[in-house]
Amino acid sequence: MSTVREIMHAGADCVRTEETAADAARMMARLGVGALPICGKDDRIKGVITDRDIVVKVVAEGRDAGTFPAGDLNQQEAVTIGADDSTDEAMRVMSERRIRRLPVIDGQRLVGMVTVADLATSVPEPRVGELVEALSRS
Template sequence: MTAARDIMHVGAECVRTDQSAADAGRIMAEKKVGALPICGPDDKIKGVVTDRDVVVKVVAQGRDPSTFPAGDLNQAEAVTIGADDSIEEVLSTMIHHQVRRLPVIDGRALVGMIALADVVRNVPAEQAGKLTEALSID
Protein backbone atom coordinates (compact mmCIF):
# COMPACT_ATOMS: atom_id res chain seq x y z
CA MET A 1 0.00 0.00 0.00
CA THR A 2 1.31 3.43 -0.94
CA ALA A 3 1.19 5.82 2.00
CA ALA A 4 1.25 9.60 2.19
CA ARG A 5 4.90 9.50 3.32
CA ASP A 6 5.80 7.72 0.07
CA ILE A 7 4.67 10.60 -2.15
CA MET A 8 5.17 13.67 0.07
CA HIS A 9 7.85 16.33 -0.20
CA VAL A 10 9.90 16.13 2.99
CA GLY A 11 11.20 19.07 4.94
CA ALA A 12 8.11 21.26 4.89
CA GLU A 13 8.50 24.49 6.82
CA CYS A 14 5.82 26.47 8.65
CA VAL A 15 5.19 30.16 8.63
CA ARG A 16 4.24 31.18 12.15
CA THR A 17 0.95 32.88 12.97
CA ASP A 18 2.86 35.90 14.28
CA GLN A 19 4.97 36.27 11.13
CA SER A 20 3.80 38.46 8.26
CA ALA A 21 2.35 37.68 4.85
CA ALA A 22 5.62 39.07 3.45
CA ASP A 23 7.53 36.52 5.54
CA ALA A 24 5.32 33.79 4.10
CA GLY A 25 6.07 35.01 0.58
CA ARG A 26 9.82 35.09 1.26
CA ILE A 27 9.81 31.56 2.67
CA MET A 28 7.83 30.28 -0.32
CA ALA A 29 10.27 31.96 -2.72
CA GLU A 30 13.31 30.56 -0.86
CA LYS A 31 11.85 27.04 -0.74
CA LYS A 32 10.45 27.28 -4.28
CA VAL A 33 6.99 26.22 -3.12
CA GLY A 34 3.52 27.66 -3.60
CA ALA A 35 2.13 26.92 -0.14
CA LEU A 36 3.16 26.71 3.49
CA PRO A 37 1.47 25.36 6.59
CA ILE A 38 0.67 28.06 9.16
CA CYS A 39 1.73 26.98 12.66
CA GLY A 40 0.84 28.50 15.99
CA PRO A 41 3.10 28.99 18.99
CA ASP A 42 2.21 25.42 20.04
CA ASP A 43 3.50 24.13 16.65
CA LYS A 44 -0.03 22.97 15.81
CA ILE A 45 -1.01 23.49 12.17
CA LYS A 46 -3.65 26.20 11.90
CA GLY A 47 -4.05 26.13 8.12
CA VAL A 48 -2.19 26.56 4.85
CA VAL A 49 -1.29 29.80 3.10
CA THR A 50 -0.71 29.86 -0.66
CA ASP A 51 1.05 32.35 -2.88
CA ARG A 52 -2.40 33.13 -4.29
CA ASP A 53 -3.70 33.92 -0.78
CA VAL A 54 -0.95 36.50 -0.31
CA VAL A 55 -1.77 38.15 -3.63
CA VAL A 56 -5.58 38.04 -3.47
CA LYS A 57 -6.19 38.58 0.25
CA VAL A 58 -3.36 40.99 1.00
CA VAL A 59 -1.73 42.71 -1.98
CA ALA A 60 -4.86 43.07 -4.14
CA GLN A 61 -6.76 44.48 -1.13
CA GLY A 62 -4.15 47.21 -0.68
CA ARG A 63 -2.93 45.78 2.61
CA ASP A 64 0.72 45.94 3.65
CA PRO A 65 2.21 42.40 3.44
CA SER A 66 4.96 43.36 5.88
CA THR A 67 2.44 44.07 8.65
CA PHE A 68 -0.42 41.71 7.71
CA PRO A 69 -0.22 38.66 10.02
CA ALA A 70 0.20 35.32 8.27
CA GLY A 71 -2.08 33.88 10.96
CA ASP A 72 -4.96 35.92 9.55
CA LEU A 73 -4.73 33.86 6.36
CA ASN A 74 -5.84 30.66 8.16
CA GLN A 75 -8.75 28.69 6.83
CA ALA A 76 -11.69 27.89 9.08
CA GLU A 77 -10.32 24.36 9.52
CA ALA A 78 -6.79 23.01 9.25
CA VAL A 79 -6.86 19.97 6.98
CA THR A 80 -3.97 17.51 7.34
CA ILE A 81 -3.19 13.91 6.47
CA GLY A 82 -1.32 11.33 8.50
CA ALA A 83 2.04 10.11 7.17
CA ASP A 84 0.84 6.49 7.22
CA ASP A 85 -2.55 7.19 5.64
CA SER A 86 -3.12 5.55 2.27
CA ILE A 87 -2.99 7.41 -1.01
CA GLU A 88 -6.71 6.66 -1.31
CA GLU A 89 -7.26 8.55 1.96
CA VAL A 90 -5.18 11.45 0.60
CA LEU A 91 -7.35 11.50 -2.52
CA SER A 92 -10.57 11.35 -0.50
CA THR A 93 -9.43 14.11 1.89
CA MET A 94 -8.46 16.44 -0.95
CA ILE A 95 -11.80 15.95 -2.67
CA HIS A 96 -13.89 16.21 0.50
CA HIS A 97 -12.18 19.41 1.68
CA GLN A 98 -11.56 20.84 -1.82
CA VAL A 99 -7.84 21.38 -1.20
CA ARG A 100 -4.88 21.00 -3.56
CA ARG A 101 -2.20 20.77 -0.87
CA LEU A 102 -2.05 18.84 2.38
CA PRO A 103 0.39 19.09 5.25
CA VAL A 104 1.53 15.60 6.28
CA ILE A 105 1.85 14.93 10.00
CA ASP A 106 3.34 12.10 12.01
CA GLY A 107 1.70 12.34 15.40
CA ARG A 108 1.61 16.12 15.80
CA ALA A 109 4.87 16.81 13.94
CA LEU A 110 4.87 18.27 10.42
CA VAL A 111 6.92 15.92 8.23
CA GLY A 112 6.02 16.97 4.68
CA MET A 113 3.55 18.33 2.16
CA ILE A 114 1.57 16.67 -0.61
CA ALA A 115 0.41 18.64 -3.63
CA LEU A 116 -2.20 17.72 -6.22
CA ALA A 117 0.58 16.89 -8.70
CA ASP A 118 2.11 14.38 -6.26
CA VAL A 119 -1.17 12.48 -6.06
CA VAL A 120 -1.82 12.63 -9.81
CA ARG A 121 1.62 11.10 -10.49
CA ASN A 122 0.90 8.20 -8.15
CA VAL A 123 -2.65 7.08 -8.89
CA PRO A 124 -4.20 5.41 -11.92
CA ALA A 125 -5.26 7.78 -14.72
CA GLU A 126 -8.97 7.33 -13.94
CA GLN A 127 -8.51 8.40 -10.30
CA ALA A 128 -6.24 11.27 -11.35
CA GLY A 129 -8.93 12.51 -13.73
CA LYS A 130 -11.61 12.34 -11.03
CA LEU A 131 -9.41 14.24 -8.58
CA THR A 132 -8.48 16.90 -11.09
CA GLU A 133 -12.12 17.32 -12.13
CA ALA A 134 -13.29 17.52 -8.51
CA LEU A 135 -10.75 20.25 -7.71
CA SER A 136 -11.10 22.26 -10.91
CA ILE A 137 -12.14 25.87 -10.56
CA ASP A 138 -15.25 26.70 -12.57
Protein backbone atom coordinates (compact mmCIF):
# COMPACT_ATOMS: atom_id res chain seq x y z
CA MET A 1 0.00 0.00 0.00
CA SER A 2 1.33 3.44 -0.94
CA THR A 3 1.71 6.36 1.42
CA VAL A 4 0.64 9.90 0.71
CA ARG A 5 4.29 11.00 0.86
CA GLU A 6 5.04 8.78 -2.16
CA ILE A 7 2.47 10.43 -4.43
CA MET A 8 2.07 14.00 -3.15
CA HIS A 9 3.34 17.20 -4.74
CA ALA A 10 6.10 18.14 -2.32
CA GLY A 11 6.83 21.65 -1.10
CA ALA A 12 3.44 23.37 -1.13
CA ASP A 13 3.34 27.11 -0.52
CA CYS A 14 0.93 28.82 1.89
CA VAL A 15 -0.95 32.05 1.58
CA ARG A 16 -0.93 33.80 4.96
CA THR A 17 -4.15 34.68 6.79
CA GLU A 18 -3.23 38.38 6.71
CA GLU A 19 -2.58 38.38 2.94
CA THR A 20 -5.42 39.29 0.58
CA ALA A 21 -7.53 37.24 -1.80
CA ALA A 22 -5.71 39.05 -4.63
CA ASP A 23 -2.37 37.94 -3.17
CA ALA A 24 -3.68 34.37 -3.15
CA ALA A 25 -4.86 34.66 -6.76
CA ARG A 26 -1.46 35.98 -7.90
CA MET A 27 0.29 33.16 -6.04
CA MET A 28 -1.98 30.56 -7.64
CA ALA A 29 -1.30 32.02 -11.10
CA ARG A 30 2.46 32.08 -10.50
CA LEU A 31 2.48 28.49 -9.23
CA GLY A 32 -0.06 27.17 -11.75
CA VAL A 33 -2.35 25.76 -9.05
CA GLY A 34 -6.04 26.11 -8.20
CA ALA A 35 -5.76 25.89 -4.42
CA LEU A 36 -3.45 26.95 -1.62
CA PRO A 37 -3.29 26.13 2.06
CA ILE A 38 -3.94 29.12 4.32
CA CYS A 39 -1.39 29.39 7.13
CA GLY A 40 -1.54 31.56 10.22
CA LYS A 41 1.22 33.48 11.95
CA ASP A 42 1.92 30.29 13.91
CA ASP A 43 2.64 28.48 10.58
CA ARG A 44 -0.24 26.08 11.18
CA ILE A 45 -2.74 25.34 8.45
CA LYS A 46 -6.05 27.14 8.94
CA GLY A 47 -7.76 25.93 5.78
CA VAL A 48 -7.51 25.90 2.01
CA ILE A 49 -8.45 28.65 -0.43
CA THR A 50 -9.42 27.78 -4.00
CA ASP A 51 -9.69 29.84 -7.12
CA ARG A 52 -13.44 29.16 -6.94
CA ASP A 53 -13.57 30.60 -3.39
CA ILE A 54 -12.08 33.84 -4.69
CA VAL A 55 -14.55 34.07 -7.55
CA VAL A 56 -17.70 33.05 -5.66
CA LYS A 57 -17.08 34.48 -2.19
CA VAL A 58 -15.15 37.63 -3.10
CA VAL A 59 -15.55 38.80 -6.70
CA ALA A 60 -19.17 37.70 -7.23
CA GLU A 61 -20.15 39.33 -3.92
CA GLY A 62 -18.68 42.65 -5.09
CA ARG A 63 -15.89 42.60 -2.50
CA ASP A 64 -12.45 44.04 -3.20
CA ALA A 65 -10.01 41.15 -3.63
CA GLY A 66 -7.17 43.58 -2.94
CA THR A 67 -8.36 44.23 0.60
CA PHE A 68 -10.33 41.06 1.45
CA PRO A 69 -8.24 38.93 3.85
CA ALA A 70 -7.44 35.44 2.59
CA GLY A 71 -7.85 34.24 6.17
CA ASP A 72 -11.54 35.13 6.05
CA LEU A 73 -11.99 32.30 3.55
CA ASN A 74 -10.92 29.64 6.07
CA GLN A 75 -13.15 26.66 6.65
CA GLN A 76 -14.33 25.87 10.17
CA GLU A 77 -11.70 23.15 10.45
CA ALA A 78 -8.55 22.58 8.42
CA VAL A 79 -8.69 19.12 6.85
CA THR A 80 -5.24 17.60 6.37
CA ILE A 81 -3.61 14.22 5.87
CA GLY A 82 -0.40 12.89 7.37
CA ALA A 83 2.49 12.30 5.00
CA ASP A 84 2.85 8.72 6.19
CA ASP A 85 -0.87 7.93 6.03
CA SER A 86 -1.99 5.50 3.36
CA THR A 87 -3.46 6.51 0.04
CA ASP A 88 -6.57 4.59 1.14
CA GLU A 89 -6.89 6.97 4.10
CA ALA A 90 -6.48 9.97 1.80
CA MET A 91 -9.27 8.68 -0.43
CA ARG A 92 -11.50 8.03 2.58
CA VAL A 93 -11.01 11.58 3.88
CA MET A 94 -11.54 13.10 0.45
CA SER A 95 -14.71 11.04 -0.10
CA GLU A 96 -16.19 11.79 3.32
CA ARG A 97 -15.37 15.51 3.20
CA ARG A 98 -16.03 15.81 -0.55
CA ILE A 99 -12.75 17.60 -1.22
CA ARG A 100 -10.39 17.31 -4.16
CA ARG A 101 -7.15 18.55 -2.58
CA LEU A 102 -5.58 17.83 0.80
CA PRO A 103 -2.67 19.59 2.47
CA VAL A 104 -0.12 17.02 3.61
CA ILE A 105 1.53 17.51 6.97
CA ASP A 106 4.43 15.91 8.79
CA GLY A 107 3.75 16.65 12.45
CA GLN A 108 2.36 20.18 12.19
CA ARG A 109 4.55 21.22 9.22
CA LEU A 110 3.14 21.52 5.68
CA VAL A 111 5.14 19.27 3.35
CA GLY A 112 2.95 19.04 0.25
CA MET A 113 -0.47 18.63 -1.34
CA VAL A 114 -2.23 15.53 -2.62
CA THR A 115 -4.95 15.75 -5.26
CA VAL A 116 -7.47 13.49 -6.93
CA ALA A 117 -5.18 13.50 -9.98
CA ASP A 118 -2.27 12.25 -7.84
CA LEU A 119 -4.44 9.38 -6.63
CA ALA A 120 -5.72 8.65 -10.14
CA THR A 121 -2.19 8.00 -11.36
CA SER A 122 -1.17 5.75 -8.46
CA VAL A 123 -4.21 3.88 -7.14
CA PRO A 124 -6.13 1.07 -8.89
CA GLU A 125 -8.83 2.44 -11.17
CA PRO A 126 -11.94 1.06 -9.36
CA ARG A 127 -10.96 2.81 -6.11
CA VAL A 128 -10.41 6.13 -7.88
CA GLY A 129 -13.76 5.70 -9.61
CA GLU A 130 -15.44 5.41 -6.20
CA LEU A 131 -13.70 8.61 -5.07
CA VAL A 132 -14.73 10.53 -8.19
CA GLU A 133 -18.29 9.29 -7.78
CA ALA A 134 -18.38 10.46 -4.14
CA LEU A 135 -17.01 13.88 -5.13
CA SER A 136 -19.60 14.22 -7.90
CA ARG A 137 -22.65 13.71 -5.70
CA SER A 138 -24.62 16.88 -5.07
